[in-house]
Amino acid sequence: KAGVTQTPRYLIKTRGQQVTLSCSPISGHRSVSWYQQTPGQGLQFLFEYFSETQRNKGNFPGRFSGRQFSNSRSEMNVSTLELGDSALYLCASSLISGRRTGELFFGEGSRLTVL
Amino acid sequence: GDSVTQMEGPVTLSEEAFLTINCTYTATGYPSLFWYVQYPGEGLQLLLKATKADDKGSNKGFEATYRKETTSFHLEKGSVQVSDSAVYFCAPYQGGKLIFGQGTELSVKP
Numbered sequence: 001k002a003g004v005t006q007t008p009r010y011l012i013k014t015r016g017q018q019v020t021l022s023c024s025p026i027s028g029h030r031s032v033s034w035y036q037q038t039p040g041q042g043l044q045f046l047f048e049y050f051s052e053t054q055r056n057k058g059n060f061p062g063r064f065s066g067r068q069f070s071n072s073r074s075e076m077n078v079s080t081l082e083l084g085d086s087a088l089y090l091c092a093s094s095l096i097s098g099r100r101t102g103e104l105f106f107g108e109g110s111r112l113t114v115l
Numbered sequence: 116g117d118s119v120t121q122m123e124g125p126v127t128l129s130e131e132a133f134l135t136i137n138c139t140y141t142a143t144g145y146p147s148l149f150w151y152v153q154y155p156g157e158g159l160q161l162l163l164k165a166t167k168a169d170d171k172g173s174n175k176g177f178e179a180t181y182r183k184e185t186t187s188f189h190l191e192k193g194s195v196q197v198s199d200s201a202v203y204f205c206a207p208y209q210g211g212k213l214i215f216g217q218g219t220e221l222s223v224k225p
Contacts, residue, residue, distance in 0.1 A: 004158070033212070043159075043204065043215035056211040090158055102149050102208030106158035 002027065004107035006091050012113045018079040021110045025072050025093030031055075032074040033104060034066060037088040046089075049074055078112075086114045117142045117209050121216035124202075128195055128223050136190040136219045138179075138205030146207040148172075148181055148188040153202045153218070162190075162203070195223045 005024040013019050025032050033056075034046040045058040049068035066076040072093070078085055088111050092104035122137040140148070147166045151159040163172035168183035177192045188205055202220045206213040 035213075035215075042217045043213075045212040045214075048211060058212065092159075102147050102206065102213050103161055103164065104159075104213065106151075106160070108156075108158045 004091055004093050004105055006089075006107035006110050008110060009108065010111045010113075012115060013081050014115050015081055015083060017081050018077060019081060019112060020075055020077045021089055021091075021112075023074045023076075023091030023093075023107060025074070025091075026105055029093035029095050029105070030072055031094045032068055032072065033092045033094075034074070034076050035090045035092065036060075037090055037109070038086070043090075046076065081114045083114050086112060088112075117207065117214050119205050119207065119214055119216035121203075121205050121219050124218070124220035126219060126221050128221070130197055130223055130225050131194045132223075134190070134192040134195045134199075134221065136203055136205075136221070137187070138189055138216060139185070139187045140205070140207050140214075140216075141186065142207050142209045142214070144209075145183060146209045148179070149206045149208060149213065150177070150179055150188070150190050151204045151206060151213075151215075153204065155201070159204065195221070197223045197225055199223050 007022045031050045033048040048056040052068045063079045068074045088109040090109045092106045119140045149164045150162040152162045163174040165172040165181035170181045202218045205216040
């Protein structure tokens with residue numbers, strides 16, 4: 001069974017640009033969450049999507065947005081990039097058969113460098 | 116707000132040594148508790164979990180017990196291996212999201 005796939009794995013952007021990251025969850029998983037990992041702030045929750053609806057959002061500015069498609073694939077977008085947006089962005093999926101749990105399956109991440 | 120405090124790393128041990136990584140948290144109610152592990156160059160993997168007080172999660176020789184009284188979830192392993200070298204994250208699940216500690220880097224030397 002294929003794991004969570006994130007693309008691209010590495011990318012370099014300059015300040016002011018925008019970026020779109022993609023995440024394909026494990027087949028059958030309906031929930032997708034995004035986390036940002038930086039050396040200074042650690043792992044921080046960005047948002048969670050389920051059935052194409054954002055269910056939960058972390059404390060990030062409006063430049064960070066996301067969406068989920070009918071096949072459960074998800075994208076996140078960061079506009080007007082700042083140096084501080086350099087991070088590893090991790091996507092995680094879960095099944096959600098009933099009660100929500102913290103059992104997440106993570107991808108390897110997309111490493112964004114902003115110059 | 117909710118937060119997690121983990122033992123600071125890096126922790127360096129010799130193979131077969133005993134491991135403890137402390138974790139305490141503040142949260143509303145009694146959240147499910149998790150330990151995730153991140154091997155070099157990889158994403159996070161679920162190591163173990165506990166969903167209620169006094170539950171003991173275990174996997175791959177690692178154990179952690181949900182201590183409601185002390186709001187702690189310390190990770191232990193009786194005999195570490197070089198392959199256990201990784202960063203370990205404690206995380207309660209609260210409000211529909213995992214709240215991660217800062218991570219503890221473990222390095223095991225042969």
